[in-house]
Amino acid sequence: MAIEVEKPSFYESALKQFDLAADILSLPPDLRMVLRMPKRELTVNFPVRMDDGSVKMYTGYRVQHNMNAGPAKGGIRYSPEVSLDEVRALAMLMTWKCAVLGIPYGGAKGGVIVDRRLLSRMELERLTRRYATEISVIIGPDLDIPAPDVNTDGQVMAWIMDTLSMHHGRNVPAVVTGKPIAIGGSRGRVEATGRGVYIVAREAAKHENIPFEGAKVVIQGFGNVGSVSAKLLHEAGCKIIGLSDIYGAIYDPNGINIPLALQYIKEHGKLSGLPGSQDINNDQLLEIPCDILIPAAIEGVLHRNNAEKVSAKLIVEAANGPTTPEADVIFERRRIPVIPDILTNAGGVTVSYFEWVQDRENFFWSEKRVNDQLEEMMADSIKNVFSRADTMNISMRMAAYVVAVSRVAEATEFRGIYP
Secondary structure (H helix, E strand, C coil), X not given: CCCCCCCCCHHHHHHHHHHHHHHHHCCCHHHHHHHHCCCEEEEEEEEEECCCXXXXXXXXXXXXXXXXXXXXXXXXXXXXXXXXXXXXXXXXXXXXXXXXXXXXXXXXXXXXXXXXXXXXXXXXXXXXXXXXXXXXXXXXXXXXXXEECCCCCHHHHHHHHHHHHHHHCCCCHHHCCCCCHHHCCCCCCCCHHHHHHHHHHHHHHHHCCCCCCCCEEEEECCCHHHHHHHHHHHHCCCEEEEEEECCEEEECCCCCCHHHHHHHHHHHCCCCCCCCCEXXXXXXXXXXXXXXXXXXXXXXXXXXXXXXXXXXEEEEXXXXXXXXXXXXXXXXXXXXXXXXXXXXCCHHHHHHHHHHHHHHHCCCCCHHHHHHHHHHHHHHHHHHHHHHHXXXXXXXXXXXXXXXXXXXXXXXXXHCCCC
């Protein structure tokens, strides 16, 4: 009989992680209460005219968690699984993600409950423009800057930017990031999150004395983040022995040919059947003995029912919230270091920040400058977190949270309460 996994609320998990950091920092109760709560939550229900002339209603959200360090920043996702609980959690994680990198943003997140695959291009555009209009009252270059997330991309950001520009009667490129380069996007933005994962994995392996060249790596998820990470790790000499997509997983103990996998999935739409590999399921993938495990898909995949079976020397979280608090306790007991999502996947928001700066200055950088600046910021942040973990004898996650929460708490205390 299959074991039913008890999956805690994503938002409850995010709050639990914050509470642990708040305890370490001995935050006073009033400050803790302020930082626990989202600043603003907007739920919108809106009609969209379909290609056949009918009208369908959709529900969307935009949550701003904290804006004491600067304007809010966070992606927009389109998925049937979107919920207010999920968006709240992701907005909170964005606050800590920006803070741990020292980026002058607060955290936000948005989403629409929709299966993008069921929409035509024109329906997708109409839905995007209507959603952008509905949330336009709380977004803007100095207020809240959306970006791509699950099932959204540069084209969706372009429609949002154009819609808001029409409202303002002038071009407002800095209202979103992750745009096409032709309309104010940044070079290096598409690969930024995956490149950040690569940088963190490299530095974490060094910290844990794991030889990086030849390291056996398993990556759950082969979308934008997972594929870019796999490509860069492969080029650095790592051996990618396991990969997965939404349809299943593949395994090759001798190492998967990543350029071939990228071409194969482009032609076949899935990894299953890749020559030289064997098909396995996602549960088996997470239990493959390896040096580095990179969950790069969805939240909650590492939980109390499988944490004992994970056979990795190091876990690098590329997805948002892939490890539950219960699994964290197990990994800590087993002495498996977990490099947290708020540090690992911060490459995307870092280059989004670069894009916003470029849009505001109307001066654009070379891809080399973007990548060099990303390398510098990520490396400094990693060093800071690892130092805090070693000095305080706490987990990497708690070290990242302590750095982030302390910075937001400091900004909040300085600003005070109005009036």
